[in-house]
Amino acid sequence: MELAWYALLGLFFAGYLVLGGYDYGVGLLLARGVDASRRRAALNAVGPFFLGNEVWLVAAVGILFGAFPVLEGELLAGSYPAVLAALVGVILVTAGVQLRSRPEGERARGAWDRVIVIGSLLAALGWGVMLAGLLQGVPLRADGHVAGVTHLFTPFAAATGLAVLALTVAHGATFLTLRMPVAESDQLRPLARRLLVTAAVAVSAAAVVGLSADRVRATAQRPAVGVLLAVLLVAALLAARVALGRRRPGVAFVATATALALPVLLVGATLWPYVLVSTLEPNASLTVTDAAASGPTLRLLGWLAVPLLPALLGFQAMCWWIFRGRTDGRAPVYW
């Protein structure tokens, strides 16, 4: 039962990184200095999916609270600066995207676009640092609380933050090649291919920094799995680059989506059976079973999830199906 809920938590957080990831990628690409109409076109390419994307985060945190209450408290409070940055980023992006076209002036819209860029930057860096914090272990004391927040400030956390940032930008560019009209997509392709190489380099660099850090080596319960998944991640990025070269944006998008989901799997599998590994006292480390809510709560939520999950995924799939294909002149413009 705990494993099923842990998998579900992973599914929703990975889903958020994949879907929210291209929101932030597209948001970051607004900084390219292209003209106002292209910026608006890019945001409306995300258009109908935007509201449905960010709620994967809300659902993930809901599952975290309902099924893993102890983990929720210690993970969020123990990674305070990273979560704070990510949260501010999420707020800025959600407000920026939805409000940017409500004022009329080009200047006000430009200002909102800068808000979206900053928000996307903070969100990508924040979640990257939080994932790195899990991989390098946390100073969990015997009383069950995380001591201080300075444990987050390491080269590995910085490298991972930058890697997730590079991943989201490359993913966002790939999304735009898939969703924008053909002419625009052709112009974006070389940029997307360069960004995919950058992301592969950034991920490799983070992996090397991680492997050379004592804390990460001591924390990893299954280092081999971690390395294997990191290799897979880089391979997915390179595969996306090849697919873009062959004008297969759909395949490329599947590959970058896999790349965005893999960090969550990597963290979960490398730390298993633990979820928070203590750098202070081995006995204080928290396993997935320790972190889970007690039996009656999980059973109650389980009965609810059985009918609900198909509905949640079904309505999301309905949204993707209705608004599939490239944007064209017939698509409503609202953002």
Place this chain on the structure above:
Amino acid sequence: MDTLLLARLQFATTASVHFLFVAVTLGLVTLLVGMQTAWVVTGNQRWERSTRFWGQLYVINYVLGIATGIVMEFQFGLNWSGLSRYVGNVFGAPLAIETLVAFFLESTFLGMWIFGWHRLRRGVHLALLYGVAITAYASAFWIMVANSWLQNPVGYEVRDGVAHLTDFSALLTNPALWTALGHVVSAALLTGGLLMAAISAWHLSRRTPDFALFRSSLRIGVVTAAVAISLVQGFGFAQFGPVGGAQPTKFGGTSPQAEALIADWTARFGPGDYLPPTLSSVGLGFMILIGFTLGLLWLFVPLLWRDWIIRLRFPLWLLILALPLPFVALILGWIAREVGRQPWVAYGLLPVDQAVSPISPWLMGTSLVGFTLLLGALAVTNWVLLARHAARGAADPALGRPPAQPPADDPRPEPAFA
């Protein structure tokens, strides 16, 4: 400044801002459902334009509801990690259900509704709005289940210092739940109705060319607000019995039950101040005063006959002036409910000082100042945008604009692919 006080201030600030926006969301979406249904059934274009105009205001308002809602959700883990540690097994369940059943689906539906104009069949498009409304009510329900559990913990047993769920149905029959839910939902309807009435009144007072549209909106708003204020008052007074029974210390004053409870707490948790600050009951008094004042909304209903409400003009101005009242009352009522359970997070079970996260006051202070400035700035910006779009009128809202039509609010034409 200690961490606890800063954390409480942050919760109060975020919850207050959140409440101002979600009340409008819940109230307006109910009226929107009626308008879009009327449009689909009658085919009358005026209802389509009404849906677009009020829908656009609804969507702008929704932005801050969702932004503050996300902060609220994270805040439990960030600032109140003891809450999830000691009572998360019980309190977490309704919150998890709320995010999955309500929040997740509400946003998914709304995204499709916004971008579905001119693209989806009318019935499907209407069904999406029904989905948004139903999930909004589900959201209010599950949040109130969670909040009522904090007011009056039920259906649990404590083993090794941690609360475990024993009877989920007790959470749904919590005496602190149903009258409070009725009170909050009717307060949201009152706010939505009065907002619609006041904006329509403003346009009518300026002799808008869009007379027919704003006349019907005014009538809907006034009738909704009048019915809602009676429900607010009814549920409000009906609450004193069950809530006072469950929380004898809530409304100040001393009663034998309150004294017995405080003696029990002193024995179990040690001596301390177990009475809530007077601030909460003073606020409650003002809220009741506002509630009675708004009861006068019924005087506007007979004036709808032969449009006397518009022809006399001053009733329009009174409606505009009354607009801030439900918002002030919302905050005061919320303070009475939340501050009234001090010094407990979960009444009689978990004191606030055991629930707050063990982080430094500096970090908590930074977070408080940062989020207060951020959410405050966003809230003000949002209200300015709402006011501007409300003032612009229903001629050509961006929401639901046909894709072929060049946007009148854009300084230059969009490229074809936008």
